[in-house]
Each structure stands twice: as C-alpha cells, then as structure tokens.
Amino acid sequence: METLDLPVIWSIILGIAVLMYVVLDGFDLGIGILFPLARTDAHRDIMMNSVAPVWDGNETWLVLGGGGLFAAFPMAFGAFMPAVYMPITLMLAALVFRGVAFEFRFKAKGRGRRLWDHTFNIGSVVAALSQGLVLGAFIQGTSIRGTAFSGGSFDWLTPFSIMVAFAVLVGYALLGATWMIMKSDGPLADWARRWAMRCLPAVLAFMAAVSFAVLLFDIQAGQRWGISWPTINLEKLLPLAPVPFAVLGLSLWLYNALKTKSRYAPFFCSIGLFVLGYLGLAISIFPYVVPYELTIWKAAAAPNSQAMLLIGVLILLPLILAYTAYVYWVFRGKADGPGGYGHTSHDQSPA
Amino acid sequence: MEWDALTLSRLQFAFTISFHIIFPSFSIGLASYLAVLEGLWLRSGNDKYLRLYDYWVKIFAITFAMGVVSGIVMSYQFGTNWSAFSQATGNILGPLLGYEVLTAFFLEASFLGIMLFGRHLVGPGLHFIATCIVALGTLVSAFWILAANSWMQYPVGYELRDGVFYATDWLAIIFSPTFPYRLVHMVIAAYLTTAFVVAGVAAILLLRRRALEESATMLKMAFGLIAILAPLQLVAGHEHGLSVYDTQPSKLAAMEGHWETWEGSAPLILFAWPDEASETNLYEIKIPEIGSWIVTGDWDGAITGLKEFAPEDRPNVPLVFWSFRVMVGIGFLMILYGLVGAWASWTGLMERMRTLQVLVVPMLPAGFIAVLAGWITAEAGRQPYTVYGLLRTSESVSPIAAEQVAASLLMFVAVYAVIFPAGVFYMGRIAVEGPVSSKKPARKKKPASRKEPARKKAPAKAKSRKTSAKKRTRLSAKLASAFAAKQQKPAAAKSKPDLPVLNPVEESPAPEDPISAVAGKPSSQEDMAPEDPMPEDPMPEDPMSEDPMSEDPLFDEPMPDDRDTGPSLIDIAEQYETEELPDNFPDYKREDPENGNS
Numbered sequence: 001m002e003t004l005d006l007p008v009i010w011s012i013i014l015g016i017a018v019l020m021y022v023v024l025d026g027f028d029l030g031i032g033i034l035f036p037l038a039r040t041d042a043h044r045d046i047m048m049n050s051v052a053p054v055w056d057g058n059e060t061w062l063v064l065g066g067g068g069l070f071a072a073f074p075m076a077f078g079a080f081m082p083a084v085y086m087p088i089t090l091m092l093a094a095l096v097f098r099g100v101a102f103e104f105r106f107k108a109k110g111r112g113r114r115l116w117d118h119t120f121n122i123g124s125v126v127a128a129l130s131q132g133l134v135l136g137a138f139i140q141g142t143s144i145r146g147t148a149f150s151g152g153s154f155d156w157l158t159p160f161s162i163m164v165a166f167a168v169l170v171g172y173a174l175l176g177a178t179w180m181i182m183k184s185d186g187p188l189a190d191w192a193r194r195w196a197m198r199c200l201p202a203v204l205a206f207m208a209a210v211s212f213a214v215l216l217f218d219i220q221a222g223q224r225w226g227i228s229w230p231t232i233n234l235e236k237l238l239p240l241a242p243v244p245f246a247v248l249g250l251s252l253w254l255y256n257a258l259k260t261k262s263r264y265a266p267f268f269c270s271i272g273l274f275v276l277g278y279l280g281l282a283i284s285i286f287p288y289v290v291p292y293e294l295t296i297w298k299a300a301a302a303p304n305s306q307a308m309l310l311i312g313v314l315i316l317l318p319l320i321l322a323y324t325a326y327v328y329w330v331f332r333g334k335a336d337g338p339g340g341y342g343h344t345s346h347d348q349s350p351a
Numbered sequence: 352m353e354w355d356a357l358t359l360s361r362l363q364f365a366f367t368i369s370f371h372i373i374f375p376s377f378s379i380g381l382a383s384y385l386a387v388l389e390g391l392w393l394r395s396g397n398d399k400y401l402r403l404y405d406y407w408v409k410i411f412a413i414t415f416a417m418g419v420v421s422g423i424v425m426s427y428q429f430g431t432n433w434s435a436f437s438q439a440t441g442n443i444l445g446p447l448l449g450y451e452v453l454t455a456f457f458l459e460a461s462f463l464g465i466m467l468f469g470r471h472l473v474g475p476g477l478h479f480i481a482t483c484i485v486a487l488g489t490l491v492s493a494f495w496i497l498a499a500n501s502w503m504q505y506p507v508g509y510e511l512r513d514g515v516f517y518a519t520d521w522l523a524i525i526f527s528p529t530f531p532y533r534l535v536h537m538v539i540a541a542y543l544t545t546a547f548v549v550a551g552v553a554a555i556l557l558l559r560r561r562a563l564e565e566s567a568t569m570l571k572m573a574f575g576l577i578a579i580l581a582p583l584q585l586v587a588g589h590e591h592g593l594s595v596y597d598t599q600p601s602k603l604a605a606m607e608g609h610w611e612t613w614e615g616s617a618p619l620i621l622f623a624w625p626d627e628a629s630e631t632n633l634y635e636i637k638i639p640e641i642g643s644w645i646v647t648g649d650w651d652g653a654i655t656g657l658k659e660f661a662p663e664d665r666p667n668v669p670l671v672f673w674s675f676r677v678m679v680g681i682g683f684l685m686i687l688y689g690l691v692g693a694w695a696s697w698t699g700l701m702e703r704m705r706t707l708q709v710l711v712v713p714m715l716p717a718g719f720i721a722v723l724a725g726w727i728t729a730e731a732g733r734q735p736y737t738v739y740g741l742l743r744t745s746e747s748v749s750p751i752a753a754e755q756v757a758a759s760l761l762m763f764v765a766v767y768a769v770i771f772p773a774g775v776f777y778m779g780r781i782a783v784e785g786p787v788s789s790k791k792p793a794r795k796k797k798p799a800s801r802k803e804p805a806r807k808k809a810p811a812k813a814k815s816r817k818t819s820a821k822k823r824t825r826l827s828a829k830l831a832s833a834f835a836a837k838q839q840k841p842a843a844a845k846s847k848p849d850l851p852v853l854n855p856v857e858e859s860p861a862p863e864d865p866i867s868a869v870a871g872k873p874s875s876q877e878d879m880a881p882e883d884p885m886p887e888d889p890m891p892e893d894p895m896s897e898d899p900m901s902e903d904p905l906f907d908e909p910m911p912d913d914r915d916t917g918p919s920l921i922d923i924a925e926q927y928e929t930e931e932l933p934d935n936f937p938d939y940k941r942e943d944p945e946n947g948n949s
Contacts, residue, residue: 074441081430
C-alpha cells in the first residue's frame with residue numbers, strides 16, 4: 001500500500017469520470033441548447049431521437065462524479081457542495097425537467113409536445129449554465145475553515161463564474177452541433193454545420209478569455225504556468241506551451257473538417273478541444289481538490305475506504321466503458337429520417 | 352418549530368426522498384415483470400406476452416426516467432445539505448454508494464436504451480438479455496442502498512475517531528445484522544406494489560371492456576404473485592420487526608406505543624393517540640398480554656418504554672406509531688386481496704363480475720402508500736439520529752443559510768408539482784389505452800439489417816404516398832365488417848362507446864413485410880375476428896366522447912396511429928404505408944425553404 005499514492009489514483013479516476021460526463025452529457029445538453037434553433041419539428045424529432053437511447057447513461061457519469069467525490073474525498077464533497085448550493089440545486093432541478101421531457105415529449109401531442117420542447121431546451125440551458133457556475137466557483141476558490149465551508153450564500157456568483165457559465169454553454173452547443181453532423185444528413189446536417197461554425201469562434205474566444213482571467217487574476221493557478229504578472233517564467237511555461245498550441249491546431253482542423261463536410265472529424269475535434277481545456281484546468285488546479293484550500297491528500301478518505309472502492313473501479317470501470325461503447329455501437333449510424341431508431345414520433349402537427 | 356437550515360433541510364430531504372422512492376418501488380417490480388413477460392413470449396411464442404411487454408415498457412420508460420432524475424437529486428443533497436454527515440460517514444457510506452453507481456446505475460441506464468429502442472437492432476435474444484440486465488440492475492441498486500441504510504440504522508464494523516467513522520470490517524458493514532431483513536422486506540414490497548398496479552390497471556381495462564385477453568392474463572399473474580408474496584411479506588415484516596426490537600429500542604417503543612417499560616406480558620396496542628406532552632396514550636385500544644409475544648417472540652419478553660429515553664432522544668412518536676399502522680393495515684388488506692383475487696382471477700370469476708373489478712381498482716396505489724408509510728416508520732423512527740445512537744441529525748447538517756434551503760425546498764416542491772401530475776397523466780393515458788400492438792418483431796429471426804436504405808429513406812415514403820389511398824379503402828372495408836360484428840352482438844353493444852381498442856389501421860396484414868413473413872405469422876391474430884375483444888367498438892372516427900382525458904389540454908387531437916411508440920424501421924414504414932398522412936409528414940422542405948438551398 002505504501003507504494004500506491006491512492007489520492008493521486010483517485011484524482012485521476014474522478015478526473016476521468018468528470019471528463020466523461022462533460023463530453024457525453026455535453027453533447028446531449030448541447031442538443032437541448034440548440035433545440036429551439038432547429039428549423040422544423042421533424043428536425044427536432046431527429047435530434048431528440050439521436051440522444052434518447054444514451055442520455056440516461058451519459059447522466060450516470062454525473063452520479064459517479066458526485067458519488068466518487070463523496071467516497072474518495074468526503075472532506076472535499078462536504079466542503080465544496082454547500083459553497084455551490086444554489087447552482088447545484090438549479091442544475092438538479094433543470095436536469096429533472098430535462099430528463100422527464102425526453103419521455104413526456106414522445107407521449108405528448110400538439111400543445112403538450114410544444115410545452116416539453118421548451119422544457120427540454122430551458123432545462124438543458126439552465127443545467128449547462130449551472131455547471132459553468134459551479135466550475136467557475138471551483139476555479140476561483142472557496143472559503144473554508146477547518147474542513148467546513150465558511151463563506152456566504154452568493155460567493156459563487158462573480159463576473160468570472162458567469163463568464164465560465166457562458167463558456168460551458170457555448171462549448172456544449174459546439175459538441176451538440178458536431179454530434180448532429182455525425183448523426184444526420186442533408187438539411188439537418190447542413191444546419192448543424194452552420195451552428196458548429198458559429199460556435200467554434202465563440203468557444204475559442206471563451207477559452208482564451210477564461211485562461212487569461214485565471215492567469216491574470218488568480219495568482220495561484222497562474223504560478224503553475226510560470227505567469228505571475230508581469231513576470232513570465234519561461235522555464236515553467238515552455239513545457240506547458242503545447243497545450244494552447246494544440247488547442248489552436250485542433251481548432252484549425254475542426255474548421256477545415258466543417259468546410260470539407262467531414263462526418264466524424266468535427267465531433268471528435270470538439271471532444272479534443274474539451275479534453276485540452278480540461279487538461280489545462282487540471283494543470284492549473286492540481287493537487288487541490290477544493291482550490292486552494294484542500295489538497296487531495298488532506299481531503300482523502302481513509303486509505304482502506306479508497307482501496308475498497310478502487311478494487312471495484314478497476315474491475316468495473318473497464319466493463320462499464322465496454323458496454324457503454326457497445327450501446328453506442330448498437331445505435332451507431334444516422335438517426336435521421338422517420339426510419340431512425342428513436343420513437344415513432346411523427347404525428348399531426350398542431351394546427 | 353424553528354425554521355432553520357436543519358428543519359428545512361429535513362423537510363427537503365423528506366420531500367425529495369418520498370417523491371423518489373415512489374419510482375424505484377414501482378420500477379424494481381416492473382423491470383422483473385417485463386423480464387418475465389419477454390421470457391414467456393420467447394418461450395411460448397404467444398404474442399399476448401409481447402403485447403403486454405410493449406404496453407408496460409412504455410410505462411416503465413416514464414417511471415424509470417422519473418426515478419433517475421429524482422435520484423440524482425438525492426445523491427447531491429448529501430453534499431449540499433448534509434455536508435457534516437458526508438464528512439463523518441464518507442469513509443463508510445461513500446464506497447457503498449460508489450458501488451451502487453458502478454454495479455447498478457450504469458448497467459440500468461446503458462441497457463435501458465437497448466430495452467426501449469433496440470429490439471430491431473439487436474434481435475430478440477439480446478433484447479431479452481438487456482431486459483434481464485435492467486431488472487438485475489434495479490435489484491442490485493436496492494442491495495447497495497439498503498446496505499447503506501441498514502448501516503445507518505444499526506452501525507457495525509466501524510471505529511469512531513474525532514467524529515469520523517472509519518471502516519474496520521467491510522463485510523460486517525455491507526451485511527450488517529438488519530440488512531437481510533430490510534432487503535427482503537423492500538424487494539417484496541416493490542413486487543407487491545407493482546402487482547397491485549398491474550392488477551388495478553387490468554381491472555380498469557376490463558371495466559372499460561378493453562383488451563380482455565391481456566387483462567385476464569395480467570390479473571392472473573398479478574394476483575398469483577400477491578397470493579404468494581403478501582403472506583410472505585407478513586412473515587418478512589415480522590422478522591424485520593424482531594430485528595428492530597434487537598437493534599433500535601427507541602424506534603420499537605414508538606412503533607408499539609409503549610411509554611412504560613414492560614418486563615413481560617405487555618399488551619398489544621392496536622390504536623391510540625400517543626401524546627408526547629403527557630407521555631401517555633390517549634384513546635387506547637389494546638389487547639392485553641400478547642404484545643410481548645408478538646414483538647419479542649416470547650411471552651415474557653421485556654419491552655423498553657419510551658420513558659427510558661430522554662425526550663430529546665425520542666423519535667416523533669405519533670408519526671412513527673401511525674405510519675407503522677398504515678403500513679401493517681395495508682399489508683393485511685393485501686393478504687385478503689391476494690387470496691380472494693387469486694381465486695377469482697384464476698377461476699375466471701373476476702373477468703365476469705364487474706363488482707370484483709371495481710373492488711380491485713382502489714388498491715392500485717396501495718403498495719405506494721404502504722412503502723411510503725414503511726419508510727416513514729424506518730426513517731422517522733431512527734430520529735433524532737442519522738447514524739443511530741451515534742450521530743445526531745442536528746450535527747449532520749451543512750453550515751448554510753436557512754434562506755437558501757427555503758428557496759431550494761420551494762423550488763423542488765414546484766418542480767415536482769409539475770412533473771408528478773404530468774408523469775401520472777402520461778402513464779395513465781398509456782394505461783387506459785390498453786395493450787394494443789400489431790407490431791410483431793421476428794421471434795426467431797436475425798435482427799433486421801441496419802442497412803436497409805429502401806426502408807429507411809425516401810423510397811419508402813414515396814411508396815407510402817402511392818399506397819395510402821388503397822390502404823384506406825381496405826380500412827373502410829374493415830370498419831364495415833367491424834360494424835357488422837357489432838350488429839350481430841346486440842347484447843354487447845349496449846356498453847358505452849369507448850376509445851377504439853384496436854387500431855384498424857395497424858391491423859392490416861402486411862404481406863410485403865419480410866419480417867412477419869419470415870416469422871410465419873402475418874399478423875393474422877390482429878384481424879377483426881368475431882371473437883375480437885372489442886367487437887362493439889364504435890368507429891374509430893368517433894370522437895373520444897367518453898374519455899375524460901380528452902378534456903385535458905395536453906390530450907389534443909387523439910389519433911389512433913400514434914399510440915404505438917415501437918421503434919422499428921418496419922413499424923414506421925408500415926405506418927406510413929397505411930395511415931392517413933399527417934400534415935407535417937416529411938414536408939419540411941415546404942416549411943423550410945432555406946434548407947432546400949443549403
């Protein structure tokens with residue numbers, strides 16, 4: 001046991017769980033964000049059908065993220081969650097609305113269906129914004145005394161967290177649009193391509209803005225990158241410089257893939273952008289699990305508790321990834337057309 | 352009562368967990384029922400079972416989604432509202448809940464997609480496996496969450512240092528002494544809950560003279576199960592009660608309404624109003640002597656009274672006392688219903704006697720009420736502790752402002768007040784429509800190939816336009832024959848006009864459908880035979896005059912064809928071939944000139 005640094009292993013596992021959540025639920029939240037912008041009800045049906053079989057599994061990663069934090073770093077779970085009480089609660093309520101909208105929408109007709117269309121959209125937007133607020137609050141740090149939250153009810157609400165919230169919103173929209181490119185043809189794919197093209201510059205602008213805000217105003221995260229305004233420590237910065245350059249390279253690739261109407265490349269480029277942004281964040285934050293108060297070692301559960309669940313993770317996580325991949329494989333291919341794999345959902349349009 | 356963060360958080364937890372438990376207690380049983388139905392279909396080839404599967408799986412989809420989203424709320428509330436509890440118990444409860452996510456949630460959520468949408472993509476065998484996996488997942492989930500709850504009720508295998516619990520023996524923690532009783536009690540409760548829903552729905556369908564064959568089957572299956580499980584639940588519940596006697600004396604005293612300690616020969620208090628101020632029971636009705644024997648299994652068994660505990664260490668006595676009695680009362684009613692219902696449904700009496708059907712309907716929600724009452728007994732009885740005897744609820748709450756808890760509580764009340772009626776409405780609408788389906792996937796055939804462009808894309812649509820007129824002619828002929836059948840049975844015809852039970856459009860045999868042809872069953876059983884369950888059906892064009900739900904704004908323009916949410920390519924091709932074209936049928940080019948150019 002002495003040779004294993006369990007908290008480090010657990011921070012990697014949780015990092016993977018949260019990244020899986022962000023990418024997977026990201027695209028289906030993105031579908032919800034773009035929902036009202038779709039041209040026709042037929043398109044909306046296809047969009048919804050393309051994520052209906054998988055949204056539930058995607059959202060389970062959020063439960064693993066929360067449950068994993070509870071199990072592996074209970075002190076962090078208890079210290080951070082009260083700090084973001086309101087955005088978390090908003091997110092939960094939004095996810096409730098959005099989740100049931102999947103089922104209710106297919107059962108509803110006419111006006112009822114219109115109602116659940118809006119619910120699905122608003123739920124997705126609010127969930128994305130709340131997650132951004134939580135992320136923003138996480139990056140900017142939390143007031144803690146001992147291991148308990150000691151800040152105010154609105155500590156999470158700052159210009160910075162609002163900026164992060166919109167960054168997440170636009171990022172999810174990009175994932176959703178590129179997902180739709182992969183899952184449809186014709187007018188719907190063209191529409192998705194146009195929206196991906198609009199989201200891409202916005203995503204880049206937000207990534208740059210958030211990065212600079214972190215580097216300029218947040219001394220601790222900036223130091224990791226060798227930037228302590230106005231001095232720049234190239235020794236620290238240079239080894240990390242490939243990350244922002246990879247972002248630029250990937251963006252060009254994505255732009256090109258959209259221009260050449262590539263089917264798969266845009267979605268995987270967008271995932272790549274998320275992975276890089278996430279990596280940059282991890283570099284800035286590590287080894288804090290509640291920036292800049294609790295390190296992973298200080299917040300860790302007892303070694304025998306971390307080890308207990310680690311055994312399960314090592315056996316079950318590969319299995320979960322395998323059958324998740326299987327489910328995506330079963331539902332591979334285009335989702336468009338009334339012959340897609342979703343619900344039979346064409347009925348009369350409201351007068 | 353002070354409206355502080357503690358009280359509000361407790362209210363919020365009670366509200367959200369009560370809302371949540373409704374759905375798992377239904378979906379645990381329903382998932383197993385679906386697995387049984389699909390297994391019976393694969394074994395017997397009787398399409399009745401497939402129709403029942405397709406019917407209940409739609410309801411399952413809704414109840415499962417509501418269970419998932421309300422469950423996510425629960426998992427995060429540990430952190431937001433009960434952070435001190437999370438920090439104290441994280442070492443022990445964290446891994447248990449983590450295993451629940453890893454072994455159950457992913458399994459359920461991933462294979463649910465295949466269960467709901469994948470029959471034509473994976474073939475019947477794999478689809479059945481997916482159903483079984485989802486059913487297994489619901490049970491595994493119950494296993495872990497009850498392991499966690501049992502540990503909170505009777506903590507073992509731990510070491511308490513500086514207010515933090517550390518695990519010393521994992522097997523003892525997972526299989527804590529009260530765990531087997533709780534698990535068995537809860538799983539039986541979930542099965543009973545589902546069985547009463549199935550029976551109640553079948554009775555409603557029979558009262559509406561609809562889906563007679565399927566309803567009779569549902570009644571037999573449901574009451575057969577109830578007749579076995581309801582008496583078994585009495586035994587399981589009693590055994591659980593004995594374990595409460597051993598492990599949680601203050602809860603037991605509140606359940607039994609004993610203020611004084613009895614060294615033996617205690618009475619059994621049937622009804623009373625336990626008055627906490629005077630520490631006595633008002634309006635007590637009791638049976639002398641037998642209490643000790645029932646509660647402890649021994650005529651001389653001692654029962655510790657509530658007065659042995661300081662007032663601040665007691666649970667809310669009237670709440671625990673009465674919720675326990677509600678649960679037990681429903682339990683006995685279930686035994687009665689199980690025995691009579693099994694006899695009546697297996698002899699066929701239930702199908703004929705409307706009085707019996709009417710009597711079954713009010714029991715539809717009985718299981719939910721019993722489950723809620725039972726959980727209130729268990730959880731309110733554990734108070735004032737979160738970890739019994741060791742960690743007080745007041746020491747478990749987060750350091751947060753009462754205002755934000757009030758805001759979140761109001762928000763959850765508002766959210767659930769919208770989605771609960773909506774969910775019940777949609778489930779109810781599916782339920783009263785009855786199992787109608789002519790969509791028959793091949794039982795023994797390989798899955799339909801994914802690459803069937805002709806079925807998937809434009810050609811099918813083009814064809815459908817051409818043939819729809821012909822199909823409509825065929826439809827009128829069918830309606831005429833249905834009407835003739837109605838005339839032949841004047842006795843039956845006096846029943847009220849009703850929703851059309853069989854969708855005549857869906858019944859047309861589809862000889863061009865390769866899958867049915869291979870299966871060798873060109874959907875003949877759906878043809879309007881004279882013994883059709885609903886020969887007295889009015890014309891489908893008939894407005895839904897008698898349907899109360901047609902008044903609802905959400906239920907506009909009912910159209911027979913959208914009843915089936917079956918996912919197959921063939922379904923849709925068939926539908927487009929036969930139905931009257933909906934107005935928005937792929938004319939999006941018309942609605943969206945811009946897309947044509949792009």
